[in-house]
Amino acid sequence: MTLINPVTIIGGGLAGCEASWQLAGRGIPVLLREMKPGRFSPAHEDPHLAELVCSNSLRAADPHHAAGLLKDEMARCGSLIITAAHKTRVPAGGALAVDRHAFARQVTGRIESHPLITVIRREVTGVPAAGDIIIASGPLTADALAADLARVTGPGLHFYDAIAPIVAADSIDRERCFRADRYGEPGTGDYLNCPLSAAEYHRLVELIAAGDAQRPRAFEDEKVFEGCMPVEAMAARGPETLAFGPLKPVGLTDPATGRRPHAVVQLRAENRDATMYNLVGFQTRLTFPWQNQVIHAIPGLEQAVILRYGTMHRNTFIDAPRLVNRGFQLLSDPRIFFAGQISGVEGYVESAASGLVAGIQLACRRLTGQLLPPPATTALGALGSHVTNTDASPFQPMNINFGLFPPLSGGKMKKAARKAAHVSRAHTALEDWLVSLPSVITTSS
Ligand SMILES: Cc1cc2nc3c(=O)[nH]c(=O)nc-3n(C[C@H](O)[C@H](O)[C@H](O)COP(=O)(O)OP(=O)(O)OC[C@H]3O[C@@H](n4cnc5c(N)ncnc54)[C@H](O)[C@@H]3O)c2cc1C
Numbered sequence: 102m103t104l105i106n107p108v109t110i111i112g113g114g115l116a117g118c119e120a121s122w123q124l125a126g127r128g129i130p131v132l133l134r135e136m137k138p139g140r141f142s143p144a145h146e147d148p149h150l151a152e153l154v155c156s157n158s159l160r161a162a163d164p165h166h167a168a169g170l171l172k173d174e175m176a177r178c179g180s181l182i183i184t185a186a187h188k189t190r191v192p193a194g195g196a197l198a199v200d201r202h203a204f205a206r207q208v209t210g211r212i213e214s215h216p217l218i219t220v221i222r223r224e225v226t227g228v229p230a231a232g233d234i235i236i237a238s239g240p241l242t243a244d245a246l247a248a249d250l251a252r253v254t255g256p257g258l259h260f261y262d263a264i265a266p267i268v269a270a271d272s273i274d275r276e277r278c279f280r281a282d283r284y285g286e287p288g289t290g291d292y293l294n295c296p297l298s299a300a301e302y303h304r305l306v307e308l309i310a311a312g313d314a315q316r317p318r319a320f321e322d323e324k325v326f327e328g329c330m331p332v333e334a335m336a337a338r339g340p341e342t343l344a345f346g347p348l349k350p351v352g353l354t355d356p357a358t359g360r361r362p363h364a365v366v367q368l369r370a371e372n373r374d375a376t377m378y379n380l381v382g383f384q385t386r387l388t389f390p391w392q393n394q395v396i397h398a399i400p401g402l403e404q405a406v407i408l409r410y411g412t413m414h415r416n417t418f419i420d421a422p423r424l425v426n427r428g429f430q431l432l433s434d435p436r437i438f439f440a441g442q443i444s445g446v447e448g449y450v451e452s453a454a455s456g457l458v459a460g461i462q463l464a465c466r467r468l469t470g471q472l473l474p475p476p477a478t479t480a481l482g483a484l485g486s487h488v489t490n491t492d493a494s495p496f497q498p499m500n501i502n503f504g505l506f507p508p509l510s511g512g513k514m515k516k517a518a519r520k521a522a523h524v525s526r527a528h529t530a531l532e533d534w535l536v537s538l539p540s541v542i543t544t545s546s
Contacts, residue, residue: 107132108463110235111225111246113150115182115449116441116456117237118208122181123460125217126541129467133212136224142241143320149205150212150220151182158198159186159450165520167501171454171480172197174531178461178481179541181211182453228253228437233467235459237440239452241320242417253434257420261321262447263329263384263413264497266396267377269406269504273368277401283352292369293378295401296355296362297348305398306343310336312391321415331385331413347382366399371493377408377504379493385411408502412447420496421445421488428462428472429455429489438463445488447498454501458485461538468539476530477507 108124110117113135121131138148145152160168176183189203212218226245228234238246251258273293282290297305314333317323326334335342344350348364355362368378380399385392389410396402421444424431429444431437439445440459441452458474458481465473475482483505488498499505509522 105129105467106232107219108233108235108467109134109229110237110440112236112238112242112441113137113212113220114237114239114441115151115153115453116239116444116459117235118151118212119180119182119453119456120235120237120438120440120460120463121212121218122215123178123457124464125215126179127461127464127468127539128217128542129464130217130219132219132221134221134223134225136243137222139222140224140243142239142243144241144318147202147205149202149209151185151205151208153199153201153204153449156449157191157201157204158193158196160196160448162195162197164524165517167480167503167505168448168450170524170527171450171484171501174475174479174481174527175450175454175457177531177535178457180453180457181208182456185211233436233438233463235438235440235456235463236443237456237459238417238443240414240416240418240442242443247417253431253437254419254424257424259418259420260416261325261329261414262416262418262498263331264409264411264447265379265381265383266385266392266407266411267371267379267409267502267504268368268396268402269408270370270376270378272404272406273378274401274403278368279356281353285352287354287356292367292381293401294353294355294362295366295368295399296350296353296357297364297366297400299363301400302344302348302364303340305395306336306340308395308398309333309343309387312387312395314386315388317386318415326386326413329384329413331387331411332383333385333387366402369493372487372491372505374508376506376508377502380411383411384413386413387411408504409500416442416498418443418445418498422491422493422496425489426472427474427482427485427489428466429459429485430462430466430472435466442498445496445498446484447500451484451500454481454484455488457481464539473534473537475534478530479527479534480506482530482534483507 107130144154163169164173185207227249344364367381371377438459440456477486487505
């Protein structure tokens with residue numbers, strides 16, 4: 102019998118457990134290294150693995166929602182996290198929500214009793230110098246490991262995110278906004294500009310300033326939020342601060358009036374297919390219902406479909422488009438993979454999904470000598486392709502949404518038909534991908 106060197110996985114959260122399960126299921130031994138209970142991050146408190154640190158919801162269950170489709174694909178890939186979630190489900194309308202303690206116990210039990218997984222409960226303080234590794238230490242990676250990781254990644258390791266809202270391209274009113282770069286030819290350029298009159302601008306600023314914002318958590322440094330100021334903090338500084346900041350109209354003429362608007366909200370494509378646009382410089386901690394009001398008060402965005410809301414958090418994550426390939430493998434050291442929130446995805450399900458992909462990719466590398474990332478038309482592949490390939494700069498973490506998927510052929514469709522077409526295309530692509538992968542040898546312990 103050939104002895105296979107174990108893969109070291111750092112972090113027994115959602116991603117680390119899912120990656121362990123996918124590798125072990127393909128016959129590859131795993132050393133899963135988790136620092137709890139000897140040390141807890143400021144948000145963790147349960148000694149079990151796969152702790153849900155905040156909400157107990159894994160979002161929409163319906164596969165016609167992007168988050169539901171992602172879970173459906175994970176279930177088809179034999180996901181431990183999704184199986185455990187279904188076993189510990191609590192009633193939550195259309196969402197898949199769980200009893201968090203039962204969920205963590207369920208995952209811990211399956212991991213600890215798997216014959217190919219060894220759990221070592223000790224903090225890892227540096228990136229191991231040899232062997233295959235998956236780094237899945239999460240948004241609150243312990244300091245010593247983070248410091249050593251910065252040596253491996255160079256300047257591409259971040260400790261806070263600053264996310265501006267993103268809207269669906271086809272929900273922007275092109276009659277109200279105009280395409281132009283500052284000082285460029287009107288009608289050409291990379292930006293869509295939503296022009297505001299003085300009255301529209303002042304109403305918007307009042308709305309922003311009156312909004313409820315999420316308070317920094319006890320372990321978040323408020324000074325960081327001053328350095329990269331949220332729009333509500335700028336609005337609170339004075340009525341014209343935003344018009345001299347990210348909403349400045351300088352160099353832009355509205356073709357509808359032939360004049361410079363009082364202010365402009367600029368939109369920049371978030372992906373190469375330009376299916377999503379972000380609101381430039383509009384990072385915010387406003388609550389989601391308040392952001393909803395603010396975004397829909399911007400001329401041209403009255404009907405906008407919000408694909409993701411702005412957030413600003415303490416969050417350890419890598420500059421994935423610069424550092425890893427579509428298999429979440431580090432370009433500068435192919436034995437190292439990233440998974441979970443630290444890989445540049447955002448959210449419980451997305452973290453587990455990237456753990457699933459990284460685990461399968463490392464298994465492919467071991468067993469076939471090559472990576473086989475999921476097709477970009479699947480939810481698993483759309484998320485991974487975006488995170489590892491986007492031109493958006495600076496890179497900010499992303500959650501799953503239909504804007505990440507390659508455009509559909511067949512012209513304009515109604516919303517429901519478009520979702521159904523995405524789901525059907527994704528199912529076919531996922532089935533083809535699954536048959537190309539090394540087989541699962543064991544799914545139960
Ligand atoms: C406070 C907070 C609240 C959040 N709330 C939500 C929410 O409600 N919904 C949502 O979808 N997403 C939420 N997220 C975002 C994200 O989805 C979760 O953090 C998710 O748990 C990430 O999964 P992960 O596997 O990447 O990391 P984690 O689940 O955090 O797992 C990482 C594991 O690595 C361990 N670890 C860290 N450093 C070391 C080390 N040096 N050595 C050994 N082990 C180590 C940790 O103890 C932890 O168990 C939240 C994030 C934070 C920080």
